[in-house]
Amino acid sequence: MNSDKRSELLRDLTPEIEKTGRSWYVVFGILLLVFITGIYGLIQQIDKGHIVTGMRDNVVWGVYIVNFIFFMGLSYAGALVSGTLHLFKTSWRAPVIRLAELITVISLAIGPFFIFFCVGRLERIPYILAFPRIQSPIVWDVIAILTDVFGAAIFLYVSFIEDFAILRDAENLQIAPWKKKMFRILSLGYTGTPKQKKILTFSRNVMATMIIAIAIIVYSVLAWIFGVTLQPGWHSTIFGPYFVIAAVFSGVGLLIILMAIFRKIYHLEKYITLKHFVNLGIVLFVIAAFFGYFTFSDYLTKWYGSVKMDKILIDKLFTEFRTYFIFANYIGILTPIFIIAIPKLRTIRNITIAAVIALLALWVNRYIIIVPTLETPFIPIQDTRHDWLFYSPTWVEWSLTAAGVAVFGMLFMIVSKLAPIVSISELEEADEKNAE
Amino acid sequence: MNKVPLKQTLITLLIILGTVSNASAFPVQETKISPYMLFTYLKDSDSRKILQVKMTNITQTGEKPLPGLRIGFYNNENLLEEVITDASGNAAHIISDSTILLKADDGSWFFTAVFDGDSITDATSGELSILDVDIEMKLTEEDGERIVTLSATAPGADGPVPVKGEEIGVYVPRMFSLLPVSTGLLDENGFFRAKFPENIPGDSLGNLTVIGRFNENYFYGSVEKREVTAWGTRAEKSSPVYRSLWSTLAPKWMVVTLAIMLLGVWGHYTLVVINLIRIKKESRKKKD
Numbered sequence: 204m205n206s207d208k209r210s211e212l213l214r215d216l217t218p219e220i221e222k223t224g225r226s227w228y229v230v231f232g233i234l235l236l237v238f239i240t241g242i243y244g245l246i247q248q249i250d251k252g253h254i255v256t257g258m259r260d261n262v263v264w265g266v267y268i269v270n271f272i273f274f275m276g277l278s279y280a281g282a283l284v285s286g287t288l289h290l291f292k293t294s295w296r297a298p299v300i301r302l303a304e305l306i307t308v309i310s311l312a313i314g315p316f317f318i319f320f321c322v323g324r325l326e327r328i329p330y331i332l333a334f335p336r337i338q339s340p341i342v343w344d345v346i347a348i349l350t351d352v353f354g355a356a357i358f359l360y361v362s363f364i365e366d367f368a369i370l371r372d373a374e375n376l377q378i379a380p381w382k383k384k385m386f387r388i389l390s391l392g393y394t395g396t397p398k399q400k401k402i403l404t405f406s407r408n409v410m411a412t413m414i415i416a417i418a419i420i421v422y423s424v425l426a427w428i429f430g431v432t433l434q435p436g437w438h439s440t441i442f443g444p445y446f447v448i449a450a451v452f453s454g455v456g457l458l459i460i461l462m463a464i465f466r467k468i469y470h471l472e473k474y475i476t477l478k479h480f481v482n483l484g485i486v487l488f489v490i491a492a493f494f495g496y497f498t499f500s501d502y503l504t505k506w507y508g509s510v511k512m513d514k515i516l517i518d519k520l521f522t523e524f525r526t527y528f529i530f531a532n533y534i535g536i537l538t539p540i541f542i543i544a545i546p547k548l549r550t551i552r553n554i555t556i557a558a559v560i561a562l563l564a565l566w567v568n569r570y571i572i573i574v575p576t577l578e579t580p581f582i583p584i585q586d587t588r589h590d591w592l593f594y595s596p597t598w599v600e601w602s603l604t605a606a607g608v609a610v611f612g613m614l615f616m617i618v619s620k621l622a623p624i625v626s627i628s629e630l631e632e633a634d635e636k637n638a639e
Numbered sequence: 640m641n642k643v644p645l646k647q648t649l650i651t652l653l654i655i656l657g658t659v660s661n662a663s664a665f666p667v668q669e670t671k672i673s674p675y676m677l678f679t680y681l682k683d684s685d686s687r688k689i690l691q692v693k694m695t696n697i698t699q700t701g702e703k704p705l706p707g708l709r710i711g712f713y714n715n716e717n718l719l720e721e722v723i724t725d726a727s728g729n730a731a732h733i734i735s736d737s738t739i740l741l742k743a744d745d746g747s748w749f750f751t752a753v754f755d756g757d758s759i760t761d762a763t764s765g766e767l768s769i770l771d772v773d774i775e776m777k778l779t780e781e782d783g784e785r786i787v788t789l790s791a792t793a794p795g796a797d798g799p800v801p802v803k804g805e806e807i808g809v810y811v812p813r814m815f816s817l818l819p820v821s822t823g824l825l826d827e828n829g830f831f832r833a834k835f836p837e838n839i840p841g842d843s844l845g846n847l848t849v850i851g852r853f854n855e856n857y858f859y860g861s862v863e864k865r866e867v868t869a870w871g872t873r874a875e876k877s878s879p880v881y882r883s884l885w886s887t888l889a890p891k892w893m894v895v896t897l898a899i900m901l902l903g904v905w906g907h908y909t910l911v912v913i914n915l916i917r918i919k920k921e922s923r924k925k926k927d
Contacts, residue, residue, distance in 0.1 A: 336887070336889070337889045337893060337894065337897055338884050338885070338889045338890075338893065343897075346897075346901070350901070350904055350905070353908060354904065354908060357908060357911055357912070361911065361915070364915075364918070391915060391918050391919045391922065392918070392919055392921070392922025392923065393918055393922065394922060396921060398921055399918050399921050399922070402914045402917055402918055402921070403914075403918060405914065406910075406911045406914040406915065409907055409910065409911055410907075410911055413904060413907050413908075416904075417904060420900070515699065582701075583698070583701035583702055583703045
């Protein structure tokens with residue numbers, strides 16, 4: 204690799220590793236405040252119990268589970284996108300693959316906490332591991348998530364090794380000694396010898412393959428938690444693939460949003476171009492079409508079957524929840540399709556707006572999968588108080604939701620201080636291929 | 640790159656925000672609830688006389704209990720007690736022995752239960768006319784057979800008078816309701832005899848509760864006598880464990896599938912970790 208080119212890459216892609224700007228502290232401080240508010244909410248919940256949330260005997264899963272599914276979906280989508288881009292050696296992957304990998308790990312670090320917020324007797328959590336019943340989809344999910352956590356961490360680390368070695372050897376960078384030491388340890392003495400390169404490439408390929416398989420299985424398991432129950436709206440054979448498609452939809456949306464944010468903040472216009480947005484936009488378009496097809500198929504069969512409880516649920520979705528339904532399943536699907544289908548509209552801003560809409564719509568989609576079903580139990584609700592019949596999230600739930608988003612941002616910011624957000628080694632490899 | 644005016648972007652976002660903010664509105668219930676009142680009378684095994692009300696709202700999704708409603712229990716025009724319905728929509732008044740109940744000409748008591756209505760629930764009421772009656776129950780074994788003998792008497796001018804021709808039954812309480820063991824009519828002397836089966840499960844000692852009962856009788860309401868006896872079969876302390884979805888042992892195919900998947904995945908993880916160690920070793924070799 205040309206040393207001038209590498210210096211240029213290091214200069215462009217590691218601005219926060221060398222020094223921390225004031226704006227970094229300001230943004231981090233704001234996110235920290237949001238996080239602290241969430242912690243205050245959590246203390247209230249632990250102190251007073253779940254009565255401070257909107258959850259009651261019937262709607263026992265609310266915004267927390269919505270967030271759990273949402274973050275886990277982002278994680279699996281990150282894994283699917285990064286694994287696929289890597290395995291298929293997609294030519295334009297270099298600037299975006301690291302972001303996808305980070306989405307995988309960071310979302311996975313946040314998602315499961317929302318399960319803990321949902322559980323009333325946290326001290327009983329270890330029983331799941333101590334006395335597992337492997338017939339239970341909950342146990343499948345715990346095993347799957349634990350497996351995924353290790354897999355995603357190894358995948359991310361393996362993809363970082365070359366960049367750690369580059370940063371270790373970068374003499375022009377003004378890096379704190381502890382960071383240098385960290386890069387030296389984490390790079391495992393990698394110097395790019397043919398044998399090391401071969402082993403590393405093999406390992407990355409293995410992990411990319413595994414991470415794709417695990418993402419599909421684990422998110423299907425999550426879907427089966429709903430699908431294997433007989434609850435109206437959940438008991439569906441297509442929930443596994445439907446959830447996986449939905450996850451990729453939201454994950455691609457988030458990837459586009461992060462690309463736009465980091466492109467703007469770190470001035471990466473040279474590396475993350477319109478081409479990347481359009482390519483991912485087309486992925487978003489295709490996935491939106493599939494997602495729309497699955498959604499239509501799921502609701503059509505339920506509606507046509509006219510089973511009493513399904514009918515009540517669908518009536519509810521088109522009356523009480525119609526605004527959510529229209530946003531999640533019409534605006535959220537059709538807007539990205541519309542924007543990306545028309546070449547003239549394919550600008551970075553428009554594609555980013557389409558991604559924001561897709562992401563928000565997917566969150567709302569999860570909400571209308573969870574809440575209306577729980578408000579439609581087979582056995583009549585044994586209480587007529589309004590908050591027992593109708594779920595409505597409280598400030599505690601919103602504060603913890605906001606805290607989850609804040610932690611997502613904070614972790615991305617912390618990672619940007621420790622390692623490049625765009626993979627230097629991938630860009631070098633892409634440059635070498637272009638030169639050939 | 641094609642530029643899109645900021646105004647256009649903001650309008651798009653405003654539409655989205657407007658859509659989402661509207662979504663928080665919940666429908667408000669506009670029509671009043673028309674409650675259903677189930678008013679019953681029970682004379683229990685301790686001869687306590689209990690007036691019971693269950694208030695429910697019958698909807699498309701089934702019966703929903705109505706808690707927090709004030710129910711007035713009356714004997715003729717005399718208020719006995721006002722009771723608030725509980726979470727299950729139930730309210731009950733136990734008539735104390737010291738209460739003097741007014742009787743009609745035929746010797747029956749006339750009870751009413753009244754809910755006066757409130758801002759969200761319509762008023763409703765129920766009425767019962769009850770003749771007092773007593774039940775006696777004897778459990779005996781004759782020639783190896785278990786016999787339940789029920790007799791019923793009503794108070795008369797010259798002492799207790801046998802109740803004739805009314806349906807009475809022997810029951811055993813199960814998890815959700817009373818299991819009818821035998822039902823029939825009282826004979827001329829006010830007696831009913833029933834053979835008790837030998838195969839009804841009891842607890843671990845074989846104990847079960849036998850109930851002799853008028854069940855929601857038109858004249859007498861529900862009147863019962865209970866007795867615990869060891870006429871049941873003994874419940875097994877432990878049942879055999881077999882592999883199934885609902886037992887403590889998972890089906891074999893499930894265990895095998897999970898094991899293969901976990902071994903496959905964690906095997907690959909191990910392989911990659913070994914490779915990372917090899918990379919480290921390779922760098923040491925190079926240094927040497």
